Amino acid sequence: MQMDNILGIVPILGQCVNSKKVFINSSDQILGNYPFFHLKIEKIMKKPLCLLAVLLFFGLFSISCSNEDPVTPSKPVTKGTLSLNRFTSTPQAGPVGTKVIITGQNFSSTIEDNIVKIGDTEIPVTSASSTVLRCIVPEGASTGELSVTVNGNTATGNIFTITEPTAVTLDKIQLTLYPYPLYAETLMVTSDLEGSSVVWSSSDETVATVDQNGLVTPLTIGNAIITAEVANGSAQSIVMVIDGPVTKLELDPTQLELYSGESESISIATLEADVAQVSDPIWNSDNETVATVDQDGNVTAVAAGTATITVTVDNASANCIVTVNPNVYVAGYKTLNGTDVARIWKNGNATDLTDGFNNARAHSVYIHNEDIYVAGYENVNGIDVAIIWKNGTPIQLSNGVNNAHANSVVVDDNGISYVVGYLTNGGTESAVLWRNQVANQLPSSGLGDARANSVFVEENGTVHIAGYEIINNNTIARIWEDGTPTNLTMVGSNGNANSVFVRSGNVYVAGFYYDPNASNNVAKLWENSVATDLSDGSNAANAISVFIDGSNVYVTGFENVNGIYTAKLWKNGIVEDLPSSGVAGSGNSVFVHGTDVYVAGQDFENGLLVAKLWINGVPTNLGAGYGLSVFVK
Numbered sequence: 001m002q003m004d005n006i007l008g009i010v011p012i013l014g015q016c017v018n019s020k021k022v023f024i025n026s027s028d029q030i031l032g033n034y035p036f037f038h039l040k041i042e043k044i045m046k047k048p049l050c051l052l053a054v055l056l057f058f059g060l061f062s063i064s065c066s067n068e069d070p071v072t073p074s075k076p077v078t079k080g081t082l083s084l085n086r087f088t089s090t091p092q093a094g095p096v097g098t099k100v101i102i103t104g105q106n107f108s109s110t111i112e113d114n115i116v117k118i119g120d121t122e123i124p125v126t127s128a129s130s131t132v133l134r135c136i137v138p139e140g141a142s143t144g145e146l147s148v149t150v151n152g153n154t155a156t157g158n159i160f161t162i163t164e165p166t167a168v169t170l171d172k173i174q175l176t177l178y179p180y181p182l183y184a185e186t187l188m189v190t191s192d193l194e195g196s197s198v199v200w201s202s203s204d205e206t207v208a209t210v211d212q213n214g215l216v217t218p219l220t221i222g223n224a225i226i227t228a229e230v231a232n233g234s235a236q237s238i239v240m241v242i243d244g245p246v247t248k249l250e251l252d253p254t255q256l257e258l259y260s261g262e263s264e265s266i267s268i269a270t271l272e273a274d275v276a277q278v279s280d281p282i283w284n285s286d287n288e289t290v291a292t293v294d295q296d297g298n299v300t301a302v303a304a305g306t307a308t309i310t311v312t313v314d315n316a317s318a319n320c321i322v323t324v325n326p327n328v329y330v331a332g333y334k335t336l337n338g339t340d341v342a343r344i345w346k347n348g349n350a351t352d353l354t355d356g357f358n359n360a361r362a363h364s365v366y367i368h369n370e371d372i373y374v375a376g377y378e379n380v381n382g383i384d385v386a387i388i389w390k391n392g393t394p395i396q397l398s399n400g401v402n403n404a405h406a407n408s409v410v411v412d413d414n415g416i417s418y419v420v421g422y423l424t425n426g427g428t429e430s431a432v433l434w435r436n437q438v439a440n441q442l443p444s445s446g447l448g449d450a451r452a453n454s455v456f457v458e459e460n461g462t463v464h465i466a467g468y469e470i471i472n473n474n475t476i477a478r479i480w481e482d483g484t485p486t487n488l489t490m491v492g493s494n495g496n497a498n499s500v501f502v503r504s505g506n507v508y509v510a511g512f513y514y515d516p517n518a519s520n521n522v523a524k525l526w527e528n529s530v531a532t533d534l535s536d537g538s539n540a541a542n543a544i545s546v547f548i549d550g551s552n553v554y555v556t557g558f559e560n561v562n563g564i565y566t567a568k569l570w571k572n573g574i575v576e577d578l579p580s581s582g583v584a585g586s587g588n589s590v591f592v593h594g595t596d597v598y599v600a601g602q603d604f605e606n607g608l609l610v611a612k613l614w615i616n617g618v619p620t621n622l623g624a625g626y627g628l629s630v631f632v633k
Contacts (some may be wrong), residue, residue, distance in 0.1 A: 086157070089146055093161035094137060094232050100160070102133040108150050118160050119144020137162065166233030167192040175226075175239045177208070177218035180314050182279045183245075187237055191230040199229040203487040208239045246316035248272035256309075256322045258291070258301035259347050260633065261370070266297045266309060266320050273314075282312045291322045304594060326593050326632045330600045331365035331374050332611050334625030342376050342389075345611070345622050353389050354378055362389070364512070364629045368411035375409035375419050386421055398423060398433050406434070408454045412461070414539075420452035420465050431480075432465050442480050444469045452480070454499045466500035466509050477511050477524075488526050489513045495524070503548040510546035510555050523557055523570075534570050535559060541568070549592035556587030556599050567601050578614045581605050587614070593632035600627035 005442045087104025094100075100123070108114050111128045121141045121214035127134045133148065137160075161505040187210070189198050207222040216226055218241040226237045252269035268281065283293045290305035294507045299309055301324040309320045324334040330345040342353040342360040353374060354360040362377035367373070374389040386397035386404035402424040409419045419434040423441070428450035431442040444450040448470030456464045465480040477488040477495035488509060489495030495513035503507070509526040518537030525532045525543060534555060535541035541559040547556075555570040556578075567578035567585035578587055582604035589600045599614040602625070611627035 004589075008093075021503065023266065037274075044541060048362070064625075075111075087146075087148060087155060087596060089157055089160065093163050094142060095163050095165040096137050096139055097165075098137045098232050100135045100137060102135065102146070102157070103131060104133075104146065104148070104155070105131060106150065106153075107131065107133055107148070113150060115149040117147045117149075118142070118162075137357070161464055166196075166231045167232045168228060168233035168235040170226075170228055170235045170237050173237050175216060175237060177216070177239060177241050178244050178275075178314060179218045179241045180279050181217055181221050182277075182314075183275075184215055184217040187226060187228065189214060189228045189235065190231065192234065196230050201227045201229075202239075203227070207241055243315055245274040245312050246271065246278060247274065249311070249313055249316040249318045251311060251318045251320050254320050256299065256319075256320055257325065258299070258322065259325050259327050260301050260303050263298060263300045266293070266299055266311075268311060268313075268318075271313065272516065273457070279314050283309065284312075285309055290324050321395075324422075326613075328366075328598060328613065329365045329367060329372065329631045329633075330613055330622060330627045331362040331376070331629040332600070333361040333376075333628070334611070334623065335485040335609075339409070342374070342378065344372070344374055344389075345613075345624060348613075348620065348622060350623060351392070352514055353392060353394070361626075362388075362628065363406065364408040365631045366409045367631050367633045368415065371411075373409050373411055373417060375406035375421070377405045377421075386419075386423070388417065388419055395437065397421075397437055397439070402502075403429075405451075408450065410455055410457050412457050418455050418457055418463060420455040420467070422449075422451040431469070432484075433463070433465060440483075442467075443483060443485055447471050448473075450478075453497065456500045456502050458502050462502075463501045464502055464507060466497035466511070468496045477509070477513060477526075479507065479509055479529075481507075486529060488531070494521075497526075498543065499545045499611045501548050506548075508546050508548060508553060510543035510557070512542045523555070523568075525560070525570075525573075527551070527553075527557055528538055532573065532577065544587065545589045547590045547592050552592075554590045554592060554597060556590040558586035558601075567599070567603065567612075569597070569599055569614075571597075576617070578617060579619050580612070582610075583610075584609060588627060589629045590630050591630045596632075598630050598632055600630035602626045 003172055017359040021579055040043050043547045060337050086320050087102055090101045103591050107130050111125050111130050114125050114128050114133055116123050116125055116135050118141050123135045123138055125133055141162055143161045146160050148155050157404040160223035168191045175185055177183045200212055202208055202210050203225040207220055207224040208216055208218050210216050210226050210612050216239055221241050221243055224239045226239055228235050230402045248270055250270035252267050256264055258264055283295055283297055285291055285293050285307050290303055291299055291301050291307040293299045293309050301321055303323050305324040307322045309322055310317055328347055333340045336356050340359045340361055341356045342362040343349050347387050352363055358379045362374045362376040364375040372391050377384045377386050384403040385400045386406040387394045388406055388409055397406055404423045406419045406421040407443040411417050416436055422429045423432045429451060431452040450469040452467040454466040463482055467478055468475050469478055472572055474492055475494045475496055477497040479486050479497055488497055491512055497509045497511040499510045507528055512521045513524050515522045515537045520537050520540045522537045523541035534543055539559050539561045543555045543557040546555045553572055557568050558565050559568050564583045565585050567580055567587040569576050569578055580603040584604035587599045587601040591598045597616055601612050602609055603612050608624055610624040611625040613622055
């Protein structure tokens with residue numbers, strides 16, 4: 001047993017000496033009052049009877065004191081830093097209003113139980129925990145020692161120095177800005193604490209932000225307070241973000257009509273603002289599949305449709321409605337001084353493909369990407385030469401020794417061109433397909449002339465060709481599928497397959513056959529070789545072109561009524577006249593684009609044969625000549 005363990009028994013029992021209460025605070029005091037405790041522990045341990053005597057002595061002594069006044073043990077009183085230990089404060093200097101954080105141990109989490117002073121001045125505690133007290137330096141405080149008292153126990157800390165308030169000012173106490181980055185402004189701060197850093201903040205960063213250089217960027221309409229803090233001082237500026245500054249914005253033009261592929265510029269005609277300089281214009285299109293616009297206002301038409309071009313300058317916007325029309329190409333010819341001149345019209349504007357020295361005709365037009373292909377022929381030194389013009393440049397398909405015509409052209413997705421027509425060999429015309437300008441004769445009986453009038457290439461590469469062959473002096477309507485021929489009319493009756501179109505595996509052919517009972521040519525439509533009469537035989541008629549759009553079947557041609565030729569359009573077998581003012585009307589080619597139906601042909605007006613284009617039945621004169629083929633893109 002150690003001495004400390006023994007001494008721990010003494011204060012528990014209490015003491016009474018001459019009926020006076022005595023509090024024993026240390027082992028030295030105990031030993032001073034009771035000398036016999038100077039005995040060494042070893043001796044006591046060696047004599048257990050002595051230890052027992054001591055214990056009995058204290059027991060009797062305690063009993064003898066129980067008749068005196070009761071003694072209540074009190075809490076130990078600490079006048080220094082024993083109970084609270086040392087504490088620290090941050091900062092250790094500052095003006096009135098400084099927030100002070102005191103860190104230590106054994107604080108009370110109840111604010112009222114903690115008394116904090118600087119010298120003799122009590123400072124308010126704003127929050128408390130067992131380890132942290134937060135206070136504010138009050139008015140009237142002066143430099144002094146920090147102290148903390150908790151439940152009567154007091155501890156002292158460092159000296160807190162009261163300083164003069166920091167002077168912080170901003171060059172503008174109010175800013176009025178427009179909600180765009182161009183109108184950002186920088187606030188300048190001055191402070192009497194040279195070299196001290198500035199901490200910037202915004203009360204509402206959705207309205208305005210501020211960077212650590214004091215640059216205020218307005219974002220949306222509203223108010224925000226910008227604060228600059230330097231040490232223990234701060235200053236504020238009220239930022240009001242308002243609508244503006246552009247008061248008037250107008251474009252020129254406000255409506256624009258273009259053909260696909262064309263470009264035009266839109267300019268800002270009027271711009272009025274409350275400032276000398278505004279933000280750069282921002283241009284956009286609401287439908288870039290129809291028209292695009294760059295940041296200089298240059299508009300490019302992409303495809304048929306309508307787009308709204310908008311320019312925005314800060315708070316103001318202006319619009320231009322752009323209508324894009326598809327390009328309409330018509331191939332044909334005109335007669336000039338008795339000579340046929342191959343011609344193409346683009347959106348009504350004519351371009352001659354030949355110079356007029358030789359007879360020439362353009363029979364078919366096809367557009368692939370941006371390239372224009374035209375099939376036809378030109379008579380050179382008395383021989384008709386099959387030609388395709390690519391973007392106006394002629395490419396000969398035949399050798400110029402025997403007559404040849406190119407009647408129809410298509411180009412597949414791979415850029416391979418297919419041209420059909422005929423070649424003359426030994427005085428006999430043979431139906432032919434030029435694939436990338438290489439001639440392939442189509443199978444025939446060889447008993448008479450044969451011509452290919454129209455070609456269609458499916459996405460899978462299958463090639464369909466419509467035409468005829470003369471057998472026993474009868475013209476037999478025929479189609480070739482990848483070179484394999486199928487007759488549409490019987491031997492012994494005249495007919496012709498003028499045009500072929502394939503949709504969803506179904507093959508449609510427009511043409512005519514001669515009805516001996518009616519003694520007239522009857523306009524005919526074959527669907528998968530099954531014939532349907534488009535005319536009743538009372539008048540001569542011919543179906544020249546077919547086009548399939550969805551479930552609708554369009555066929556154009558003509559009907560001769562008492563010597564007057566009238567252009568016709570059949571939609572799903574129902575016929576309608578195409579308006580004309582002459583006596584030689586004919587629809588030679590039909591094309592459907594979007595919801596619009598285009599028909600190219602000709603009519604005789606005022607003693608002149610004119611090329612015509614009907615759009616949804618409304619005619620447009622293209623000028624002298626014949627319109628033989630139409631393509632829209």
